[in-house]
Every structure is written in C-alpha cells, then in structure tokens.
Amino acid sequence: xxxxxxxxxxxxxxTVIDITIRIGAIIVIPPNRRxxxxxxxxxxxxxxxxxxxxxxxxxxxxxLPRHRRRRQEQINRYIHAARDQLERGSLRPNEPAWxxxxxxxxxxxxxxxxxxxxxxxxxxxxxxSLAEMAAAIREARxxxxxxxxxxxxxxxxxxxxxxxxxxxxxxxxxxxxxxHWANLVKxxxxxxxxxxxxxxxxxxxxxxxxxxxxxxxxPDLRNxxxxxxxxxxxxxxxxxxxxxxxxxxxxxxxxxxQWVDVMVRLDGPIVSSVNAVFLSDWYSEADSLPExxxxxxxxxxxxxxxxxxxxxxxxxxxxxxxxLFLGLLYAAQRKIIMISPYFVPDEALLLAIxxxxxxxxxxxxxxSEEGDQAVVYHAQxxxxxxxxxxxxxxxxxxxxxxxHTKGLTIDDEIAVIGSSNMDMRSFGLNxxxxxxxxxxxxxxxxxxxxxxxxxxxxELTLEEWLQxxxxxxxxxxxxRLTSALQ
Numbered sequence: 005x006x007x008x009x010x011x012x013x014x015x016x017x018x019t020v021i022d023i024t025i026r027i028g029a030i031i032v033i034p035p036n037r038r039x040x041x042x043x044x045x046x047x048x049x050x051x052x053x054x055x056x057x058x059x060x061x062x063x064x065x066x067x068l069p070r071h072r073r074r075r076q077e078q079i080n081r082y083i084h085a086a087r088d089q090l091e092r093g094s095l096r097p098n099e100p101a102w103x104x105x106x107x108x109x110x111x112x113x114x115x116x117x118x119x120x121x122x123x124x125x126x127x128x129x130x131x132x133s134l135a136e137m138a139a140a141i142r143e144a145r146x147x148x149x150x151x152x153x154x155x156x157x158x159x160x161x162x163x164x165x166x167x168x169x170x171x172x173x174x175x176x177x178x179x180x181x182x183x184h185w186a187n188l189v190k191x192x193x194x195x196x197x198x199x200x201x202x203x204x205x206x207x208x209x210x211x212x213x214x215x216x217x218x219x220x221x222x223p224d225l226r227n228x229x230x231x232x233x234x235x236x237x238x239x240x241x242x243x244x245x246x247x248x249x250x251x252x253x254x255x256x257x258x259x260x261x262q263w264v265d266v267m268v269r270l271d272g273p274i275v276s277s278v279n280a281v282f283l284s285d286w287y288s289e290a291d292s293l294p295e296x297x298x299x300x301x302x303x304x305x306x307x308x309x310x311x312x313x314x315x316x317x318x319x320x321x322x323x324x325x326x327x328l329f330l331g332l333l334y335a336a337q338r339k340i341i342m343i344s345p346y347f348v349p350d351e352a353l354l355l356a357i358x359x360x361x362x363x364x365x366x367x368x369x370x371x372s373e374e375g376d377q378a379v380v381y382h383a384q385x386x387x388x389x390x391x392x393x394x395x396x397x398x399x400x401x402x403x404x405x406x407x408h409t410k411g412l413t414i415d416d417e418i419a420v421i422g423s424s425n426m427d428m429r430s431f432g433l434n435x436x437x438x439x440x441x442x443x444x445x446x447x448x449x450x451x452x453x454x455x456x457x458x459x460x461x462x463e464l465t466l467e468e469w470l471q472x473x474x475x476x477x478x479x480x481x482x483x484r485l486t487s488a489l490q
Contacts, residue, residue, distance in 0.1 A: 340366070348428055370454070
C-alpha cells in the first residue's frame with residue numbers, strides 16, 4: 005500500500021489506461037474480423053497501447069458509416085430491382101456446371117446478371133486507351149458517365165477533357181465521380197475541378213473526407229473503380245486512371261516510373277450493368293438518380309461473349325471479388341495466369357493458389373520488379389518464398405515500369421478484368437469493379453497480352469530469392485504484419 009501511495013499519480017493513471025486498453029482490445033477487436041487482422045491489431049495494441057488504440061479508432065472499422073450503409077441498402081435494392089431488366093442476350097451453350105453456380109454466387113453477393121451477345125475488346129496502349137475513350141465520348145447523343153479513382157487534367161489527358169467539353173457545349177449531360185482523397189493529394193487537383201466547373205459538368209467527390217461538412221468515414225476507404233459509359237451503348241472499364249503515366253508525381257518522374265495498364269471497350273447488354281454500378285455510386289454521393297436513363301436498352305453487341313459485372317467494396321456484406329477469385333482458382337484444371345501489381349493474399353487465396361499447383365495446374369503470377377508503394381511492395385515480397393516453393397512461376401515486369409494491369413485467366417474460356425488487385429485492400433477497403441467474361445475469343449486477347457508481358461519479364465527463381473539479404477526479409481515480414489491491419 006505504501007508503494008502505491010508513493011507512486012506519482014500520473015503513473016497510476018497511465019497504468020489504469022494501459023490495462024483498460026488491453027482488456028478492451030480483447031473484447032472489441034476479435035469479433036467479426038479475420039484471425040490474421042485480429043491478431044495484427046492485438047499485437048499493435050499490446051506493444052503500443054495508446055498509439056495502437058488511437059490507430060484502431062481511426063482505421064479499425066472497415067465498414068462505411070451508418071448513414072452510408074443505409075444508403076447502400078437502398079442502392080442494393082435498386083440493383084436488385086434492375087436485375088430483371090439487365091438479364092438480356094443469348095448465352096453461349098454448354099457452360100460448365102461450376103460456371104453456372106459461380107454466376108449464381110456472384111448474383112447472391114450483389115453482382116449483375118450474366119448477359120450474352122457482348123463485344124469485349126482489350127486496349128493495352130496507354131495513350132491509345134485515352135484516345136479511344138475520347139472518341140467514344142465525342143459520339144455521345146444523350147449523356148456521358150465518368151468515374152475514376154484518379155482523374156486529372158494534364159497534358160496526357162487533355163484530349164479526353166476536350167471531348168467532355170465538346171459534348172457539354174452541345175448540351176449533353178456529363179456526370180463525373182472522382183475519389184476525394186486520391187485526387188486531393190495529387191498534382192493538378194484545382195485545375196481539374198476548375199475545368200469541370202467551366203465546362204458545366206455535374207461532378208461529385210466519391211467517399212469525401214470533410215469533417216467540417218459532416219462527411220467522414222475511415223480515411224483509407226476508397227472508390228477505386230474506373231468506368232466510362234456513353235449513352236448506355238458503349239462502356240470502358242479496367243485498371244487505368246485518367247492521368248499521365250507518371251501520375252505527375254516528382255518522385256515518380258525522378259525514378260522514371262511509368263504505369264502499364266489495360267482497359268476494355270464494351271458494347272452490348274453488359275453496358276447497362278456497368279451503368280447500373282455508376283448510377284449506384286452516383287446515388288451514394290448525390291442522394292438522387294439522374295432522370296432519363298434507360299437500363300432496358302440492350303441491343304446486341306459486336307460479339308457473342310457472356311459477361312457479368314461484379315461490384316465489390318465495404319458497402320457489401322461479403323468480399324465479392326475475393327469469392328469470385330477463389331471460385332475460379334478452385335475451378336481451374338490446366339492453367340491459371342494472374343496479373344496484379346499489388347499481390348497481398350489472405351489465407352484463403354494463398355491456399356487456393358497452392359492447392360492448384362498440387363492438382364497439377366500451371367500457375368503464373370505477373371508482378372512488378374519495382375514498387376511504387378513501399379509497404380505494399382515489401383508485404384507482397386513476403387509471400388514469394390511460399391509461392392515459389394509451391395511451384396508458382398513468378399515473373400517480374402522490368403523497372404522502371406509499374407505493371408498496373410489487373411487480370412486473371414483460367415484454362416481457355418474464362419477471364420476476369422477490372423480494377424481489383426489481389427490484395428487485402430482491394431478485398432475489404434476499396435470499391436472495385438470486376439468483369440467476368442466467358443469466351444475463347446476474349447481469353448485469346450488476354451493470352452496475347454500475357455505473351456507480351458512474358459517476353460518483357462524475367463522469371464524469379466527460388467534459388468535467387470533465397471539469396472535476399474536479412475534486412476530485406478525483416479522489412480518484408482514487418483510490412484506483412486501491417487498489411488493485416490484491417
């Protein structure tokens with residue numbers, strides 16, 4: 005008792021706070037959280053109680069705020085009501101039974117219906133993609149919808165913005181969604197907003213963080229989708245942002261970094277599904293839907309591919325994109341090719357990949373040799389040894405290029421392309437859009453792209469990897485722990 009009385013009061017207060025935080029962490033952190041994420045948070049709190057608790061309060065909740073979740077429920081009802089309208093086109097015959105069940109699972113999770121008679125074409129040239137989107141915008145007769153994670157007016161994107169200005173000058177509505185935080189911290193932000201205002205575009209920030217205006221959620225929840233829709237007739241989606249290949253960042257320019265991306269041009273009934281995703285995001289930010297949008301207009305496209313749009317993000321109950329990837333990995337019989345700039349798998353995805361190699365499936369993973377985000381880059385590297393020992397072929401795309409394409413092909417008939425990386429951020433924290441495609445014709449386009457990447461890349465061997473210095477291993481392992489803080 006004398007010892008306690010002799011102890012300074014502030015030490016007693018800190019001790020009580022420390023014990024309270026540790027006990028509270030055991031109660032609050034584990035429920036409804038992945039074991040790895042729960043363990044990572046527990047370690048953070050137990051090693052650094054006050055700092056860990058404050059960090060948990062800031063980014064520990066991966067869910068949207070309550071008012072946004074209520075709005076998301078309205079959006080989900082809107083999508084559900086639109087499904088009967090969106091189910092159009094003649095489907096290809098002889099689909100595998102597992103594919104039918106996969107499509108059903110996607111719909112149950114919140115995806116659009118499978119539609120047939122679609123045209124899907126890859127565009128792998130960065131400036132060529134911007135030019136094709138600008139050309140499609142100039143053909144607009146009714147409206148243009150644009151949604152991008154990063155959206156910048158610079159020298160590389162000037163023609164894209166001029167196309168928007170031209171259609172606005174003809175009185176055609178232009179609606180733009182851009183992620184708030186991702187654009188706020190990038191160059192040319194004010195210039196871009198002034199240009200949107202000058203042309204008379206309707207625009208909104210996605211997931212804005214403006215506490216003084218009552219707009220707040222976990223700050224690293226982001227809208228990562230990339231979408232263009234013109235008149236409900238043509239759409240584009242993929243991995244590319246509307247910005248220069250260097251992202252105009254001084255550090256990237258100094259290092260010579262250049263992004264390598266892919267977009268797909270879509271026509272046919274699938275365009276209405278892409279449009280439904282845009283409209284749901286627009287409603288989430290504007291609290292209203294634009295009038296005169298006809299989701300029932302579904303003319304046959306230039307091909308006969310079967311397509312399904314799979315949106316995902318913290319507004320959904322489950323991780324839709326992760327479940328899509330898992331279903332495909334377990335269905336593969338001969339070949340799996342994965343392209344992901346940020347590859348940080350959870351236990352389920354790692355198990356699916358290594359199980360595939362044990363079944364005799366050829367598995368390749370394309371990643372960048374150099375990273376633009378240090379923590380993700382090192383977290384990704386921490387999985388290389390396990391993958392290599394399992395028999396996965398890892399191919400490193402050469403620096404100074406950042407291979408930003410996100411794609412998955414299995415066997416000869418099925419592919420996924422979109423905005424989603426194979427990492428825990430894309431699974432749990434980002435709003436993403438993925439396109440599931442069935443058809444040998446599109447897989448052949450992907451195979452040609454993979455062949456180009458393979459020719460430019462080099463294979464990482466287990467022998468080479470085991471020569472990594474200890475300091476790199478330590479950094480990789482530390483980054484792996486922080487990647488689980490979700």
